Amino acid sequence: MASSIVLRITCMVLISMMVCAPLAHAAISCGTVQSSLAPCIPYVRNNGSGSVPPGCCKGIASVNAAAKTTADRQAVCECLKKAIGAIAGANPAVIAGLPGKCGVNVPYKISTSTNCKT
Known part of the structure; x- marks a missing residue:
């Protein structure tokens, strides 16, 4: 009887781990990427004149560091x-x-023509 309960609990734990594990490894959201890189927008609209804002470089470094898996890098690329394409000018x-x-x-090259799947 006790071994039956232990077996059931073990099965439930394993099923829970399999269901929850993909959620823990979800790719970085576009919202996170956009907010991290927002300080770069004035610089790229101004044709790169002047120095790159420190917040821009910090955002680039943090997004790059957060993109640890292939799925993360592909999501960031997309x-x-x-x-x-949405930044006018x-x-x-x-x-x-x-x-x-x-x-x-x-x-990878940051470009609208980059194939993010490769």
């Missing part, structure tokens, strides 16, 4: 592609050069 070359100016190594 968010960036959408955001680039932004220079794509300036946007693509931001990580380098901030000393952050992003593993």
Whole structure:
């Protein structure tokens, strides 16, 4: 009788772990990406003149550090592609050069033509 209860509890724990585990590893939201990179908008609209705002570099570094898994990096990439198209007057070359100016190594080119699945 006791072993039956232990077996049932063990099964319930395993099922719970399998159901909850994917939720714990969800990709970074676009909202997080957009709010982290919002300080970059004036710089990219101003054609990259002046120095990159410190908040912009901090946002780029934090998003890059948070994107630990392939799914996270793909989600960030897709968010960036959408955001680039939504920023009126932004220079794509300036946007693509931001990580380098901030000393952050992003593993893909930031561009609307980037294939985020690869």
